[in-house]
Amino acid sequence: MDTKPTRFEALKLVIEAYGTQEAAAAAFRVSQSSISRWLSQSKQLPAEHVIQAETDTGISRHWIRPDIYPVEDAASRLREHAVDQFADLRFVGTDRRAGNGNRPIFLDTLRASR
Known part of the structure; x- marks a missing residue:
């Protein structure tokens, strides 16, 4: 077959x-x-x-039963292990008390050095 x-x-x-x-x-x-x-x-x-x-x-x-035990292909393995490398850089809201808009501190230092 x-x-x-x-x-x-x-x-x-x-x-x-x-x-x-x-x-x-x-x-x-x-x-x-x-x-x-x-x-x-x-x-x-x-x-x-x-x-x-x-x-x-x-x-x-x-x-x-492929609905329960799907064949794992290369694409699904890549999706499984994919990491959003820019998740920390996304704007998630403003925290006025923090003064940095919830962005990582290193972004503020990068902008200041320009």
Whole structure:
């Protein structure tokens, strides 16, 4: 499979990996009718069974439930570690008692040295 399967396709792969709906039901400790309902109505594996399915079948949790376990790409890692380097320089209000408008003191010294 070259492309990522849908949640429903991943669910079908999980059930196929167990062999039968009955075997999957026994592994998840639910009834066979629950497995049938997942296939016909919800079309996705309930969240509480994802890790067990991945462990038992080797099918990635990112395929089974990408809404809960999204694939982390380079862009999301960059966003996670991004730091607003200019947050301290933004104007956040005026504090007349402070006399510096809530700006860091070094800005006042920079302006005075010009």
